[in-house]
Amino acid sequence: EKCHNELVRLRGNIRVFCRVRPVSQEEEQDCVDASSALSFDSDDDAVLYLSSKGRVMRFELDKVFPPPATQEEVFQELQSLVTSCIDGFNVCIFAYGQTGSGKTYTMEGVAHDPGINQRALRLLFSEVTEKAPDWEFSISVSVEIYNESLRNLLGDSVSEKLDIRLSPDGSGRLYVPGLTQVGVQSPEDIQRVFELGHMNRATACTNLNEHSSRSHALLIVSVSGYNTVTGSRTQGKLNLVDLAGSERISRSGAEGSRLREAQCINKSLSALGDVINARCRHAHVPFRNSRLTYLLQDSLSGDSKTLMMVQVSPLPANLSESISSLKFAQRVRSVEL
Numbered sequence: 001e002k003c004h005n006e007l008v009r010l011r012g013n014i015r016v017f018c019r020v021r022p023v024s025q026e027e028e029q030d031c032v033d034a035s036s037a038l039s040f041d042s043d044d045d046a047v048l049y050l051s052s053k054g055r056v057m058r059f060e061l062d063k064v065f066p067p068p069a070t071q072e073e074v075f076q077e078l079q080s081l082v083t084s085c086i087d088g089f090n091v092c093i094f095a096y097g098q099t100g101s102g103k104t105y106t107m108e109g110v111a112h113d114p115g116i117n118q119r120a121l122r123l124l125f126s127e128v129t130e131k132a133p134d135w136e137f138s139i140s141v142s143v144e145i146y147n148e149s150l151r152n153l154l155g156d157s158v159s160e161k162l163d164i165r166l167s168p169d170g171s172g173r174l175y176v177p178g179l180t181q182v183g184v185q186s187p188e189d190i191q192r193v194f195e196l197g198h199m200n201r202a203t204a205c206t207n208l209n210e211h212s213s214r215s216h217a218l219l220i221v222s223v224s225g226y227n228t229v230t231g232s233r234t235q236g237k238l239n240l241v242d243l244a245g246s247e248r249i250s251r252s253g254a255e256g257s258r259l260r261e262a263q264c265i266n267k268s269l270s271a272l273g274d275v276i277n278a279r280c281r282h283a284h285v286p287f288r289n290s291r292l293t294y295l296l297q298d299s300l301s302g303d304s305k306t307l308m309m310v311q312v313s314p315l316p317a318n319l320s321e322s323i324s325s326l327k328f329a330q331r332v333r334s335v336e337l
């Protein structure tokens with residue numbers, strides 16, 4: 001019991017979930033035994049089994065969502081995490097996994113069935129509206145990190161590269177000069193922000209001949225509260241991050257720009273793993289090793305809360321990538337006592 005409590009305290013604010021996407025219709029037509037490599041435990045919704053070459057591997061996480069899980073069910077598990085930013089917490093939600101494993105589906109969703117991003121903003125909006133006029137609510141920024149450079153997704157020129165700087169006020173805080181901040185007064189504003197971000201990301205892809213799965217997409221929401229009686233302010237942040245595809249590109253196969261993309265992704269994903277893991281162990285936290293961890297520094301340290309949603313494809317052909325994603329999940333979750 002004591003040991004368990006200690007574990008909870010240490011792991012504290014880091015949760016790792018896994019979501020297995022369904023087999024699509026086309027995939028079903030192409031391969032007969034599409035989902036045979038994965039199985040779930042009906043008594044324990046935190047466990048996932050993978051079988052490979054006659055061996056069964058058991059992965060334990062905080063929660064596993066099997067293919068039938070709906071967007072609504074997934075969001076229900078995150079609601080309290082999302083609203084904790086109203087109480088002044090800094091929260092990060094990451095979608096991690098190989099290309100095609102369902103990261104964008106989980107974060108953005110589809111028109112008739114939105115994902116975490118929209119649901120979170122709508123929830124925050126309604127909670128904050130209830131508290132009005134003492135509360136302010138703003139979507140700060142939407143950025144993309146590609147090849148270790150930062151881009152503004154809500155501005156006029158997406159191709160302009162931005163810098164992360166130390167605030168001149170001596171507070172030790174970081175800021176990004178030139179980032180567009182958008183205020184949100186209604187749910188329609190939320191919709192507009194998503195559309196603009198989405199469009200700009202697509203434009204960057206076309207103009208610069210890139211694939212969106214090779215970049216990290218971040219939506220950073222700031223919520224600030226002002227207590228008119230005491231005059232005190234609270235400030236929380238919600239960072240919603242659709243990470244670049246985690247698949248390993250073989251060094252021999254990739255050349256030139258592909259290789260550079262792969263190296264940048266690799267570097268930032270392993271930096272992210274290191275940062276979360278170091279936090280668990282109370283070790284030195286290497287924030288500066290990538291743009292991603294540097295930008296999210298204040299939301300990945302101290303009292304902040306992190307949720308890693310590890311996306312897994314059900315296909316046997318993707319098995320080795322699924323194993324590597326789940327190993328990453330276990331690594332960020334593991335605590336050495």
Ligand SMILES: Nc1ncnc2c1ncn2[C@@H]1O[C@H](COP(=O)(O)OP(=O)(O)OP(=O)(O)O)[C@@H](O)[C@H]1O
Pocket residue numbers: 020021022067097098099100101102103104105106212213244245311
């Ligand atoms: N839970 C789900 N239910 C129904 N369809 C899903 C689900 N998850 C993913 N899909 C579908 O599977 C396909 C791949 O998903 P998605 O594009 O989200 O993957 P991704 O990991 O974001 O890939 P990329 O890195 O290329 O952007 C999409 O057509 C998506 O609509």
